[in-house]
Structures are given as C-alpha cells and as structure tokens.
Amino acid sequence: MICGPDLSQHTSTVTSANIYMGLGIDNSWSQEQFEEDFSIHINSIDEHDIEFDMRHVDPSIANAVRRILISEVPTMAIEHVFFVNNTSIITEEVLAHRLGLVPIKVDPALFEDKTNECSPNERNTVVLKLKVDCKRQGEEIINEKVYSGQLQWLPEGSEMPEETTCRFARSQAGAIPGGVDLVHDNILLAKMRPGQSIELEAHCIKGVGSEHAKWSPVGTAWYRLHPELEVLQAITGLMADEIVALCPGLFVMEGSGEQRQAKVTSARGNEMQLEKVRRLLSEEEWAKYLQLRKRKEHFIFTIQSTGALAPETLFMRAVDKLADKCDTLLGRL
C-alpha cells in the first residue's frame, strides 16, 4: 500500500482465486501455504497488555479477531444493584452505573449466561456487598471517600434472598479458584460527609461488549500496518541536510561534504517522524524522492485487557469464538 499525502493507493488485498489464472498461478485458498507463512511474534507482554506482530493473514481475519475482542468475548460485570440504604448525595442510578463499570477479576468461563427467566444462583451470579458509613473520629473523617476495594465478595450468595431472589445451593468459595477480586482497589465510587452511609448489594452477571461496553474485556484492541519508507532516488546535498534536521532518528547522514547522503534508519519506531514525511509528500520536490508504504499482511496488534483475563487468553478466546461462529453456521446449513 502506498500512502500519499491525501489518499492511499493499492489498499485492497487480492483475494480472487482465479485472478492470476492467465499467468498459471493459483491464488485459491491453501491451508498448507497459510500454515507455512503465518507467524506471530510477541514484542511485549505483561499482565494487562500485549503487542505482537501477526504476519501473512488477510485483513478480514485480523479484523474479525479485533471485532470479537471488543464486543463478543464475555466478562463478568455488575448488572443489578440492590440498595438497602443510601443517604449520600450521589443518586442510586448514578452509583449503580459507576459500579457497573468497575472491572471484576474472575474468569467468566466458570459461569453460565443468565437469561431474564432464570433466577440468580451460584452458577450465573457473583454477589458483592458494599457497606460504608462515613463518620467523624476526632479530627479525622473516616470513609469520606468510597473506593472499589471496599466491595466485599459474598461467596455464600445474597444476604437478603427475599428481596433479590438470589439463592445459592452451595458456596462459591471452592468452585472459583482464587476467588473473586477487583482488578483495581482504588477506583473512587462516591464521596460522603459524616453521618451519611451507603449499603448495597451488587450482583454481577456474564455479558458481552455488544450489549454494554462494561462487559468489554479490553480497554481497546487495535492493529496497524507495518510502515516502510522507500527512498526512490538518493537524497544528497542541501536536501539531505534538511530532511535529517527535520526527522532526526528516521534519517541519518552518511558520508560528508559533497558526498553526503540521507539514509533511512527504520520506519518502524519513528512513527512521529513518518507523519512529517507524509506531510512533505504533498510537496512536489519531495514526492520524487520518498514513498511511504505499508505492508498489507503485517499487522502490529495490540490488546489492552481490562484485567479480568490475561491478554493472550483474550486472543485465544476471540479465535475460539470465531470458530464457534463457523460451527453454529455449519449446524444451521
């Protein structure tokens, strides 16, 4: 793909099986060829984020994975909030909404989907409790700020089953390895003054991002194409001085005196400088020398997990989900 100053050229991939038939080249799908070419290389990985290079895959597949990551990989999030008491100034609906957005650290695979008809039980619901009273203690005010870390997991289920209709047949304590935790303990939920209190029960259920963004397992997931900067003819003399001064890091000077020449170091890793180059391409004198390109089959993929699942696990689940879609369709045909 060639990136011009205003528009890009050669942006589509060639997918038709018969397009090179005249040349005797078969462009039809081959799993063997795919398995030989396809590669993943992880550039960085930690608890929450992963960046990897994914090569030799069509944009339709890469995009499917990206879309599934954002909207179809399930997580657990607070969906129902039962207020026992709220004398703080933050209204119930606002606080309930804020609670919904708090990431919960528990594997959604351990739970069933909860439909509207089925009552909450230990297989589809996680119950959290929040009970805080703000009061004065000498000079100090305690619980002036309410944080997510004050949410308490109730493995035995709801403490007020009459009101919530949530009844656990058995405790979740042994069934969930590692228990239920908050990803962040320091999310500010509400502020109070002495004498005010909040008491509530929050029920988490499994859901997907397409229903509400609170269930999206990623902050976001995106990819970009690998950039390339091609020098069409040697940049020498005063032009070389200009480009090296304008884009330090991207260009270096080789040789000296009349022989000096600007050379490209690496397009990747110098993205800010590349944007300057892209602007330069609108100037006729530079367009003769430089061409900005992107590799259509080389994706630099980033996944930022919200913390419920490891980013590499999210990738696997997204790919599994895509395979599930195929199975569902095969079953329907």
Added chain:
Amino acid sequence: MTQERKAPLPKSETSLTYAIEDEDHTLGNSLRFLLNKNPHVDFVGYSIGHPSEHRVQFRIQTTGEITATEALRQACRDLKQICAHMKQTMAEEVERVKSGAADMQS
C-alpha cells in the same frame, strides 16, 4: 463409447442468497474472503441491509461443479482450520516468550 458428462447442477442449488441471523461483518467478511479464494465460486458478496438489523445477506454463485451450500460449508471449515492454527501459533509463541523470560531470571 461416449463418456458420460455429468449434468450441471441446477441453478436453484448453485446461485443462492442466504440470510445469516445474528451475525455481522465479523463472520460475513471472513467468509466472503474465503469464498473468494474458492476457484469454484463465480461470485460472492454480502450486505447488511440496515445497521440495526442483525442479519447478513450472503450471495453465492458457483461455477456449477459444487452447490452454493457446499461452498459455504467449505469456507466454514477453512475458517475453523485457520482459527485452530492461529490459536496454536499464539500458544507456542507465548510459551517461547514466557520460558525465555524465566531463563533470563534464573
């Protein structure tokens, strides 16, 4: 002796439009890509009639050797194989990186 030629499949089986419920560009575009890669497929295209309609209209016309449904089935199977390979490649790469990190620490 004349060689018996297989009668071409009727049009009702080779040119079909499917309505896939509860799917979107995620599956639509991936299958379109794979069907395009099938030499027996003359034409493939999909459309989502309206953004609030969760349905993909999927048009397939084959050259006559296979039925449209068979082409679609093949695309589904290919996509499943792709998924399996992508997952395996990622698992191997994570293993490589994590064991490498462990080596560095020890």
